[in-house]
Amino acid sequence: xxxxxxxxxxxxxxxxxxxxxxxxxxxxxxxxxxxxxxxxxxxxxxxxxxxxxxxxxxxxxxxxxxxxxxxxxxxxxxxxxxxxxxxxxxxxxxxxxxxxxxxxxxxxxxxxxxxxxxxxxxxx
Amino acid sequence: xxxxxxxxxxxxxxxxxxxxxxxxxxxxxxxxxxxxxxxxxxxxxxxxxxxxxxxxxxxxxxxxxxxxxxxxxxxxxxxxxxxxxxxxxxxxxxxxxxxxxxxxxxxxxxxxxxxxxxxxxxxxxxxxxxxxxxxxxxxxxxxxxxx
Numbered sequence: 001x002x003x004x005x006x007x008x009x010x011x012x013x014x015x016x017x018x019x020x021x022x023x024x025x026x027x028x029x030x031x032x033x034x035x036x037x038x039x040x041x042x043x044x045x046x047x048x049x050x051x052x053x054x055x056x057x058x059x060x061x062x063x064x065x066x067x068x069x070x071x072x073x074x075x076x077x078x079x080x081x082x083x084x085x086x087x088x089x090x091x092x093x094x095x096x097x098x099x100x101x102x103x104x105x106x107x108x109x110x111x112x113x114x115x116x117x118x119x120x121x122x123x124x
Numbered sequence: 125x126x127x128x129x130x131x132x133x134x135x136x137x138x139x140x141x142x143x144x145x146x147x148x149x150x151x152x153x154x155x156x157x158x159x160x161x162x163x164x165x166x167x168x169x170x171x172x173x174x175x176x177x178x179x180x181x182x183x184x185x186x187x188x189x190x191x192x193x194x195x196x197x198x199x200x201x202x203x204x205x206x207x208x209x210x211x212x213x214x215x216x217x218x219x220x221x222x223x224x225x226x227x228x229x230x231x232x233x234x235x236x237x238x239x240x241x242x243x244x245x246x247x248x249x250x251x252x253x254x255x256x257x258x259x260x261x262x263x264x265x266x267x268x269x270x271x
Contacts (some may be wrong), residue, residue: 024214068168072164079160093145095149096149098150099149102154106157
């Protein structure tokens with residue numbers, strides 16, 4: 001089974017964000033433009049992913065699993081970058097970069113589940 | 125709030141204290157993610173298929189509440205928040221162990237998975253490891269209980 005290109009793009013965005021955020025934390029930097037915008041990029045991807053999923057549904061593709069569950073995951077995932085960025089604005093210590101790195105990790109896991117629900121198959 | 129300032133303890137004067145600063149913030153973040161995940165999962169289970177396994181889903185909802193209370197308790201400063209977080213993380217520890225052991229003894233009684241089933245195996249055993257780290261962290265910062 002071919003892996004969904006959207007899933008690959010999303011995984012890449014998450015990976016880049018995690019590397020940048022953990023790297024900044026290791027270098028003892030506080031949250032900066034690079035790390036905050038990388039979490040924002042994850043949010044942007046999720047919005048694009050949601051729009052693309054709606055277009056696919058309109059184009060006749062279906063969700064193999066429970067549609068409820070797919071959209072539930074997506075809406076929950078959308079909250080995570082917002083919360084982390086808000087946190088990074090409140091707390092300027094380097095620990096906030098670790099919190100920002102949790103965005104990429106968590107959203108990747110959720111994308112993985114969404115991909116499983118969309119295709120009704122187990123990846124790997 | 126009237127905090128007794130103790131000259132031996134640099135964190136005593138102004139919040140956030142040592143408990144919810146530095147790595148403690150990371151702990152709060154992980155609890156927040158689990159609170160969100162458990163709440164979303166329990167809401168989905170109860171709204172879509174409650175009749176299928178009501179006890180398991182109510183247990184999921186209970187776990188979600190425990191994670192929310194633990195998140196708030198760990199995030200806030202002060203003696204009351206400290207006690208609340210010890211209670212919530214303690215209940216979490218007991219819950220993971222009890223549900224995990226119960227699942228081994230009588231798998232048929234809990235037919236559907238909860239966050240705590242199989243000692244949290246569905247979540248990479250994070251539900252088992254998290255309260256251990258949480259209780260250790262609270263023990264390390266037990267001076268907070270007096271403030």
